[in-house]
Amino acid sequence: MVLFSRSFVRKRMISLATTASVAATSFALAEVPKGTDHVRGAMPIQYVADQPAHSREKPFLSENAAAMNKMMADMTIKPSGDVDRDFVAMMVPHHQGAVDMAKAELKYGxxxxxxxLAREIVAKQQQEIMVMRDAVSDKRSSPAQSPEQPRAESSPQSDSTDGSVARDGMKMSR
Incomplete structure (x- = not known):
């Protein structure tokens, strides 16, 4: 007497193996490495530059990876309690990373x-870095605004002379 057919057993084994695989993958992905309070994706960037097809590209890939790794490390900050300072603390390395990667393109591209485009990125990102740093340093010298007082500068102000729009003290072209 046969309790289960081979077909039935085979289907159940495949189902069991699939379930076990999904469960193991889920547990592996759900495990958070100890001592990490930052984004999981902030892992060192690595390229496959050892392959002969990419060997002439290796210096560019190395510089680009170094810029990305530095940017990701520098963007990981401990919150200070000041949203503006934290924003600048994360955005400056982000912009500097773009500058470094654009310079690698200029060197090797x-x-x-x-x-x-890389030259434009360097110029614009460096200018924005200065604007952000100045905004935070200006904040030190200006009286702190209480959290209860919303800012009145939420709507753009048009400048009739050059057609630009001013937002938070920055002029932007339309």
Whole structure:
């Protein structure tokens, strides 16, 4: 007397193996490494530059990976209790990372359109870094605004002379 057919057993074994695989994967993904309070994705960037097809690209990939790793490490901050300072503390390394990666493109890249874009990125990001740092340093010297007082500068103000829009003291082209 046969209790279960081979087909029935085979289907149940496949189902059991699939369930076990999904469960193991779920547990592995759900486990948080000890001592990490930051984003899981902030892992060191690594490229497969050891392959012969990519060997001439290795210096660019190395510089780009170094810029990404530095940026990710520098963006990991301990909150200070001041949203503005924390924003700047994270955004400055983010912008500096873009500058460093754009400089690597300028050093190794050949596409003139991308090189022009990289030059623009360097100029704009460096300017924005200065604006952010100045805004935080200005905040030290200006009286602190109490949390109960909402800012009155929520709507853009138009400047009729050049068609730009002022937001929080920064002029932006339309």
């Amino acid at each position: 050949h596409n003139e359109q991308l090189r022009r």
